[in-house]
Amino acid sequence: xxxxxxxxxLEVLRARQNVKWRKYAPDVLPAWVxxxxxxxxxxxxxAIERTVRExxxxxxxxxxxxxxxxxxxxxxxxxxxxxxWTADPALVQPLADLVQGTFxxxxxxxxxxxxxxxxxxxxxxxxxxxxxxxRRLVPHRMHSDGSRHTLDTAALEGLVDARTxxxxxxxxxxxxxxxxxxxxxxxxxxxxxxxxxxxxSDEIHADLVYDGRRHIPIASLxxxxxxxxxxxxxxxxxxxxxxxxxGVMHFGDAALxxxxxxxxxxxxxxxxxxxxxxxxxxxxxxxxxxLDRVLVQLHANRARLDAFLxxxxxxxxxxxxxxxxxxxxxxxALRLPGTAxxxxxxxxxxxxSPGEAFDPACKDFVRIxxxxxxAILDQILDRMATAVRALG
Amino acid sequence: xxxxxxxxxLEVLRARQNVKWRKYAPDVLPAWVxxxxxxxxxxxxxAIERTVRExxxxxxxxxxxxxxxxxxxxxxxxxxxxxxWTADPALVQPLADLVQGTFxxxxxxxxxxxxxxxxxxxxxxxxxxxxxxxRRLVPHRMHSDGSRHTLDTAALEGLVDARTxxxxxxxxxxxxxxxxxxxxxxxxxxxxxxxxxxxxSDEIHADLVYDGRRHIPIASLxxxxxxxxxxxxxxxxxxxxxxxxxGVMHFGDAALxxxxxxxxxxxxxxxxxxxxxxxxxxxxxxxxxxLDRVLVQLHANRARLDAFLxxxxxxxxxxxxxxxxxxxxxxxALRLPGTAxxxxxxxxxxxxSPGEAFDPACKDFVRIxxxxxxAILDQILDRMATAVRALG
Numbered sequence: 001x002x003x004x005x006x007x008x009x010l011e012v013l014r015a016r017q018n019v020k021w022r023k024y025a026p027d028v029l030p031a032w033v034x035x036x037x038x039x040x041x042x043x044x045x046x047a048i049e050r051t052v053r054e055x056x057x058x059x060x061x062x063x064x065x066x067x068x069x070x071x072x073x074x075x076x077x078x079x080x081x082x083x084x085w086t087a088d089p090a091l092v093q094p095l096a097d098l099v100q101g102t103f104x105x106x107x108x109x110x111x112x113x114x115x116x117x118x119x120x121x122x123x124x125x126x127x128x129x130x131x132x133x134x135r136r137l138v139p140h141r142m143h144s145d146g147s148r149h150t151l152d153t154a155a156l157e158g159l160v161d162a163r164t165x166x167x168x169x170x171x172x173x174x175x176x177x178x179x180x181x182x183x184x185x186x187x188x189x190x191x192x193x194x195x196x197x198x199x200x201s202d203e204i205h206a207d208l209v210y211d212g213r214r215h216i217p218i219a220s221l222x223x224x225x226x227x228x229x230x231x232x233x234x235x236x237x238x239x240x241x242x243x244x245x246x247g248v249m250h251f252g253d254a255a256l257x258x259x260x261x262x263x264x265x266x267x268x269x270x271x272x273x274x275x276x277x278x279x280x281x282x283x284x285x286x287x288x289x290x291l292d293r294v295l296v297q298l299h300a301n302r303a304r305l306d307a308f309l310x311x312x313x314x315x316x317x318x319x320x321x322x323x324x325x326x327x328x329x330x331x332x333a334l335r336l337p338g339t340a341x342x343x344x345x346x347x348x349x350x351x352x353s354p355g356e357a358f359d360p361a362c363k364d365f366v367r368i369x370x371x372x373x374x375a376i377l378d379q380i381l382d383r384m385a386t387a388v389r390a391l392g
Numbered sequence: 393x394x395x396x397x398x399x400x401x402l403e404v405l406r407a408r409q410n411v412k413w414r415k416y417a418p419d420v421l422p423a424w425v426x427x428x429x430x431x432x433x434x435x436x437x438x439a440i441e442r443t444v445r446e447x448x449x450x451x452x453x454x455x456x457x458x459x460x461x462x463x464x465x466x467x468x469x470x471x472x473x474x475x476x477w478t479a480d481p482a483l484v485q486p487l488a489d490l491v492q493g494t495f496x497x498x499x500x501x502x503x504x505x506x507x508x509x510x511x512x513x514x515x516x517x518x519x520x521x522x523x524x525x526x527r528r529l530v531p532h533r534m535h536s537d538g539s540r541h542t543l544d545t546a547a548l549e550g551l552v553d554a555r556t557x558x559x560x561x562x563x564x565x566x567x568x569x570x571x572x573x574x575x576x577x578x579x580x581x582x583x584x585x586x587x588x589x590x591x592x593s594d595e596i597h598a599d600l601v602y603d604g605r606r607h608i609p610i611a612s613l614x615x616x617x618x619x620x621x622x623x624x625x626x627x628x629x630x631x632x633x634x635x636x637x638x639g640v641m642h643f644g645d646a647a648l649x650x651x652x653x654x655x656x657x658x659x660x661x662x663x664x665x666x667x668x669x670x671x672x673x674x675x676x677x678x679x680x681x682x683l684d685r686v687l688v689q690l691h692a693n694r695a696r697l698d699a700f701l702x703x704x705x706x707x708x709x710x711x712x713x714x715x716x717x718x719x720x721x722x723x724x725a726l727r728l729p730g731t732a733x734x735x736x737x738x739x740x741x742x743x744x745s746p747g748e749a750f751d752p753a754c755k756d757f758v759r760i761x762x763x764x765x766x767a768i769l770d771q772i773l774d775r776m777a778t779a780v781r782a783l784g
Contacts, residue, residue, distance in 0.1 A: 018450030019458075022456065023453070035450045035451060039447055059411040059427060060635045061409055061414045062409060096488065096663050096665070097662060099659050100660060100662040103659040240449065244449050245666070265495050265499065267495045267520075268495040268660070269661070271489065272637065272665065273488070274635035
């Protein structure tokens with residue numbers, strides 16, 4: 001019930017210049033965009049503060065080499081340490097953010113109107129990356145089996161036609177919180193090989209897992225799968241530094257990278273700023289103890305939310321996410337006249353993410369971000385319950 | 393002779409993790425990559441320190457809008473205030489750096505093997521942006537007329553063939569320090585219109601000008617020239633923050649931007665980190681007084697270098713740059729057996745930029761960066777003179 005070492009008080013959060021706390025009116029509690037209401041890990045702060053104190057803003061070098069090489073090595077070390085996956089630092093392209101990586105991969109590995117398979121519901125920038133690059137969405141709908149959202153691998157192969165080029169995977173999945181199993185991932189890999197597809201796998205939520213689970217990078221499953229897999233990740237989600245803009249995309253073999261470079265010359269993607277690189281290296285190399293403590297809090301929040309919904313709001317259904325600090329709330333039993341987002345925004349003064357942004361068919365859903373203090377989470381839950389009770 | 397308020401002492405410079413002070417052995421004085429040995433303007437430091445103190449690393453918002461919109465507005469305000477040019481914030485694409493913008497523009501406005509006219513000698517990344525995108529360099533050689541390097545506009549039109557698509561301009565020019573005159577720019581614009589070329593104009597040195605000159609953005613000359621001009625700039629050079637990675641490219645009209653977007657979707661270029669954006673806005677909006685003081689120092693350094701070369705090293709010829717803190721030193725009268733870079737590196741323990749990186753024909757040239765303290769500049773000059781005298 002009491003605060004943690006990394007909880008930020010409400011007045012500090014309200015003073016921030018981030019979109020989470022600024023987009024909506026001051027009386028609205030934000031539970032939408034995926035960032036956490038927590039302070040940043042000490043090693044990250046220390047790394048940034050050194051550069052700031054020394055005004056060391058020149059063309060950066062780290063450990064006698066280009067700073068981007070240190071970033072690539074930190075990524076490979078992290079993948080080895082956490083997931084037992086041997087990634088190659090020489091096959092890393094630095095990014096500003098994962099949306100950039102998704103756009104670039106779709107641009108490189110598909111042509112106009114080519115099909116992109118995407119599990120639905122999906123993070124809105126996946127929809128826009130397909131639409132804005134002129135590619136064609138091939139929706140692969142996930143369904144609740146009563147205990148979780150399942151990936152229908154049997155249906156997947158039937159979606160592939162002669163113009164399908166990419167499976168755009170988000171694993172762990174946003175917004176359902178599913179972590180795909182080894183069997184599911186192997187089946188995706190088998191289909192990709194059989195039908196000559198590239199797998200673009202956004203694994204940004206891989207650190208935010210519960211119940212002793214361990215994330216499986218799809219590229220780690222076999223050299224054949226790796227050879228057609230682009231893995232995109234960043235510490236910005238799990239270490240709460242999205243404004244610093246730093247991430248990586250990794251190509252599972254040199255030929256795949258060469259195909260990419262023929263469509264997207266390396267320097268066209270720019271390069272992260274040194275503050276982003278330093279923060280990323282400090283996050284991956286030194287900040288796991290902080291993340292372990294954060295996960296205790298997130299795990300408690302998930303349980304608190306689950307119990308509250310079961311007891312106080314049984315009309316709102318969810319499955320506890322296996323990963324992510326996001327919950328996909330099915331409010332269809334409330335039989336709301338408009339969208340669930342509008343109901344909670346107008347009647348409870350809470351800003352969730354609107355379900356219809358993830359899937360046009362999901363206006364009765366909202367996505368909740370529960371990465372906040374117990375005190376703020378309790379306020380959100382109280383406001384939800386009060387608004388629902390007022391429905392009569 | 394004494395230091396300025398923004399000079400950094402040698403031991404601080406040697407402690408930095410930047411490529412300028414780390415690439416070469418510790419006994420080498422660096423006078424190469426274009427950054428300054430000066431501390432950063434107070435408004436920039438204050439902007440960064442606020443974000444760092446509040447750990448405000450979430451998805452950023454500034455003044456109730458996306459932070460990139462503030463960046464675009466700060467650019468337009470700066471262009472209006474300094475150069476009387478009305479740029480449109482709606483036609484701005486944020487960049488990590490200008491090399492990214494050059495790659496993207498060549499990718500968008502030319503096809504493989506299409507011709508790109510470039511004034512030679514040229515900043516090495518211009519050469520690589522043409523080579524790595526598979527475009528074809530059409531060299532437009534600048535010549536010394538005894539007092540400065542001239543742009544032969546009469547020869548320019550003769551270089552254009554049916555496959556020429558872009559004039560890649562660097563104004564003020566690096567490494568010659570030329571600021572192109574209104575007449576020269578108008579002639580470039582006339583040829584671009586007559587031969588349907590896009591002008592890609594890197595104007596990053598526009599703030600670093602001497603003798604009361606004022607930079608002329610080529611896009612400011614007429615709506616017809618603007619309609620085919622991409623202007624690329626950043627405060628990283630003049631405000632000494634290249635490691636923070638933030639810049640902009642501006643399209644002279646909406647149709648030109650639409651042509652670009654058809655080849656380079658917006659999100660593919662990523663976005664600068666919030667530290668880079670805040671620093672840029674603070675630089676452009678609040679840091680001119682700092683830059684005015686820096687220019688006094690740079691002007692004095694330019695005069696000191698000119699006098700020293702005339703008196704002590706008459707075999708080394710240069711023209712005082714009209715802009716930039718870079719000098720293009722012609723050492724051919726020294727009749728060195730190898731490159732001028734190697735001579736000064738090996739015999740004087742100075743790292744200049746090698747002339748042959750700017751033009752393969754220029755191995756007898758080096759580029760000097762004179763943006764340092766009087767004390768360090770004097771050491772560089774002493775070492776040069778001692779090494780040359782030892783030639784006998």
